[in-house]
Amino acid sequence: MSLKTSLTLALAGLMMTSAAALAQPTEIKIGVAFEPPALDPTAGAAEAIDVVVYQNVFEGLVRIDKDGAVQPGLAESWTVSDDGLNYSFKLHDGVTFHDGSAFDAEDVKFTFDRILAEDSVNAQKALYAPIASVEVVDPLTVDITLSRPDGLFLFNIGRGDAVIVAPESADNNATDPIGTGPFAFVQWDRGSRVILEQYGPYWGDKPALTRASFVFIGDTGAMTNALLAGDIDGTNNFAAEALPVFEGNPQFKVLVGLTEGETILATNNRKAPFDNLLVRQAMAHALDREEIIEGATYGYGAPIGTHFAPQNPDYLDLTGTYPHDVEKAKALLAEAGYPDGFSATLKLPPVAYARLSGQIIASQFAEVGIKLELVNAEFAQWLEDVFANKDFDLTIISHVEPFDIGIYANPDYYFGYDNPEFQALNETLTATTDAAERTKLVQQMQTIIAEDAVNGYLFELAQTGVWNAKLEGMWPNSPVEGVVLRDIHWTE
């Protein structure tokens, strides 16, 4: 072999290796704290389901973007009648499900009929109650008629609960999800991970990633090590207490944003002494919101004074309604007939923000004479006691659904707030489509529940993501539950 050929060969070899090194990786491994109980977002309330499949495996007629705005999804366009009751959706042509079957108007009708059916197990069935009928005009046109105008209708059909499923596969979606999204489900190793792969015939823009795994790591220490070792490329929500490990590390980027989770000290309004407004006001004065936010979220949560997300333009800052004031709280307790305070239980679900907030609140309430007994419960137990049987005094939980102030209009809801004035306002709100008028109503509602001190309003849950510094396209905020892979890509 001549010197020239061997040099050329060596050069060629060099070029090949550098080409391989320069090629962008197209796979991602994302660590998430909770494993979903199933993978069908239309049949379960768990946020963990949406984290894996929403907009990745399944799509709705419309989709929510990273700012919380409604964008066209499987429907490329739509028209709304003047009375706000009739929506006509024009569907995309050439869309297929991952099993190869075609998507058309019949699938849309099937999806909504399934949500509204008597035996439906949809977690947000009430949101779709205004739908009176779904009609197939032709294979690419669907008309949806509402029984009353609904200002949030388009947003609601963009949620994970209303993604379009096919009649042939809907029953198996819990274990073998088949949707129309850019990623197809490959396998679910229980207790370990879910693997998704890019779906070749996807109708829309091809995502940059070809393969994505969601790895389930419940423990903060294990998650930290997995990130440092490169076993995972990022996580959408990392424990705030350990964030300093990654802040200032050039290999990682920390994305701080807010979720739609209003974290509240939920109070059983049916039960004495919490049925007394003076007692609830005293509790509100006893809370030191700043200390709770610092202690439980390391300063990342945003203070709220009512049940509304602070990043929403209609949010009203009511954090000053009952400022932290121990003397005032004691005086109000005395006025309510509890000069020496009282004892109560505080049931805590197994999430870090609740357990930490619980200890801090117990310490703060002790200062005004309210003795709290902390009861740690597992999730199933907590759901049964608090949500189903309403057997609790106080609890701490984050309500992660967007625009959920309407829950205060339901007197049968677990915290049992029954105020006809508020219920009337909520009726008016759902029937109002005018933006300015809606703002006015929503702010009035926020004020009522803040002044009634229905629950203790603590903070808006933050989302603190830790990602490989070379990754782009992740959502900093979480306007809707989900980790959307569509825009995520590697850069050099």
Added chain:
Amino acid sequence: MSWRHNPGLVGGLIAIIIFAALGLTSLWWTPYPIQAISVADRFQPLGPEHWLGTDHLGRDLLSMVMHGILTSLLVAASGVVIGIGVGVPMGLAAVAWGGWVEWLVLRLSDLAFAFPALIVAILIATLHGPGELNAIIAIGIFNIPVFARVARGGALAIATQDYVAAARLAGLGNAAIAARHLLPNIASLIIVQGTIQLSLGILAEAALSYVGIGTQAPETSLGLMLRDVQGVFLIHPWLSVLPGLTIVFLVIALNIAGDGLRDAIDPRLRRQGMNHGAG
């Protein structure tokens, strides 16, 4: 035998007395109340104000450790009391009555041995919720067969002695023989086994609290302290090192004292132990 010949017992006992005194003091006094949270003071380093610093909620670590030692000792000691209270009578009954009683006792302890303390604790926590009491019950159940076997083993050797036969001829019943002749002669064995189970109980309590089915906040224990701060181990390692070291020293002290106690109570055992070592 003089104390000088048994430095292990003296050193171990002194260490245990110090630990126990720290724990008991926390009943009346701690530098700061352990339930008083002050987020503004969290992660304080060691200093004159907080000798051992503060944790993630601004609680004084010295106070937490003092109270944690008390919890650990109480849980482990209660477990030993349950074990002795139930296990020793079972073992003595097996020897005194023999026959089907012995068979039953042995099978029951086989059954109890088949379930590790952790499994028992998970079972109890599922049925009645997590808590200190459940840790005590789980550790107690784990201790019962241990003491039953030690009591039976010790009593078997005694039961063949002439004075036991004489007592039986004199008309003493099984229960009386067990109480008057067997029990006093195996007391030293039980005490030595008790110190071993005490140190195992402290490890078990720490493990149960660490996995979240033992002591619950706002109470504290050494295992719970470890659990609370494991997420910040890389940033504030001291918070994990302190309760960890406390557990290590507590268990070492108990083991050394247990060895010394065995030597002091029963020199024959020491000779046997040395023979084993030589062999």
